Amino acid sequence: MMSSLLGWFADPNMQWILMGSLLLGIGSGVIGSFTYLRKQSLMGDALAHAALPGICIAFMLMGVKSIGLFMLGSIISGMIATFGIHAITRYSRIKQDAALGIILSVFFGIGVVLMTKIQHSGNGNQSGLDKYMFGQAASMMKSDVYMMGVVSLLLIIVCFILFKEFKLVSFDPGFARGMGMKVGLLEQLLLFMTVVAVVVGIQAVGVVLVAALLITPAVSARYWTDSLGVMVVLAGFIGAFSGVTGTLISGTLSNLPTGPVTVLAATSLFLVSAIFAPNRGLVAKVWRRARTRQQIQQSQSLEMAQQRSRTVEGGLD
């Protein structure tokens, strides 16, 4: 395995792919932080699942595999899904969680039907489309990786430039609007960027699990800090680590899809964060509680001792 790992690093094609996964991880982590703080984590998952029919329809219409085309298809179906979720919550008594569930499963169902149809159509070009389910980073072409890297980089730059605006919109949209910020526009932009992050990650991580790359790094980063800036950077790092680890392991071990491995890498970091993070982590919490208990007991026993000595003195009088 070691030699194959080294072989991987030496292969310029693989260097590209690793670079792409790295940027993808950072981009998803950064966007995911805002998605998480705006309590829209599940939205990312719904958008990812909704992308599948978009990809399939794009392929059926054009008959070629092109990441740009697929991106267009999945962005359109993602937008339709968002619209559907809004419509359901607005015009019925169904709450957002249920609306998300309905849209997610319907779109995914349509996607699977379409994909099966494509696979049975005998189209010679169709091989590899099933990789979109769980992702196969190693199967990416250089142009795909290029696209993925550039788009991720763009996402990171936009987040950097509009950091102040995204922060206020995530924390207090009402106040932001009263202040004259274009809240609607910024929220749409954040949602659009979430769609883009999801879509760009699909080929590497797959529709089923790509949302984890948005959620898990952000949640893990939140454990370590109380500052949004630090959290966003940290989430980017965790995302990058997960992306690279997932790509490496799935590339070296035969036929492991990238998505699940990436998610497992991210989850292991999440576990470390949840247990060992200072202040918010489990260990810190248990330790703090134990220390408080000890202090209280000490002060109580001290008080008792003082009381006793007082009564003894009183007795001597």
Add this chain to the structure above:
Amino acid sequence: MGIYPLEVDNLTVAYQKKPVLSSVSFRIPSGKLIGVLGPNGAGKSTMLKAVLGLIPTVGGSVKIFGQSYKESRKKVGYVPQRESVDWDFPTNALDVVMMGRYGHLGWFRRPGAKERRIAMECLAKVGMADFAGRQISQLSGGQQQRVFLARALAQNATLYFMDEPFAGVDATTEKAIISLLHELREQGKTVLVVHHDLSTVKEYFDEVVLLNGKLVAAGSTEETFTTANLQKTYGGRIAMLQDVTNASDRSDEAEVSGESSPRRSKTARRAGKAGKSSMTNAADGVDIPDEAEGADVPLGAVSRT
């Protein structure tokens, strides 16, 4: 003086065909503390949000200093309800107060040393200077409310809207807020407060706006806050309306009992002290430099001149 800080004309707001506010018209004079009163669901918060352009209106118009809200936005400060945000957001008190400066900064520009200094001064004004670096979830409800007030101060406005700033705060914070309101009034600013506690209305406000889906009455507290008007506003639901309108002394009693309460926490006491000192320092004012826009009046300018 022909220009009013706020003129509401025939304002109508509806949520899905059901009117919440119908044809509300009133105007408020400048340099006053105004209480907006009414039962639950009377449309108090809705009115505030409609005036601020946060929710769409069905009809009517709102003029702020004779202009549309869009044009006079920088003269307006806003304190939303405390529960409207998630206090577990990764940020600290100083950072939240600095958000009050974002409107002056405009797109893309980041808050710098100047914004930091202004935010610190505003935190000090509400007696929260010691908590600048504190994660906001670690603050008590009253402290969170004061952080929101400090953020509104940082907006350096001439007209303030506050949505229930007294909801769920202890006596100390309530006093700190009221002394801040008086300070703002001394500087010639106008403050509109959505309020619930009828027993303090006579003591706190110069003017009242009584709402119940529509406007019941608006005017000076003396003339408008009457038993007859309150009955129209609240229906028969409040038994002791007579008490409230007649006994302004009653709230003084309540104040005294609050003061002499022996069991006050350490932080509350410290906060109380800080609140008082900010009141005595009122004459100094916070020195906020002029912005590029000539419209901005520095906080405390009135008290200095």
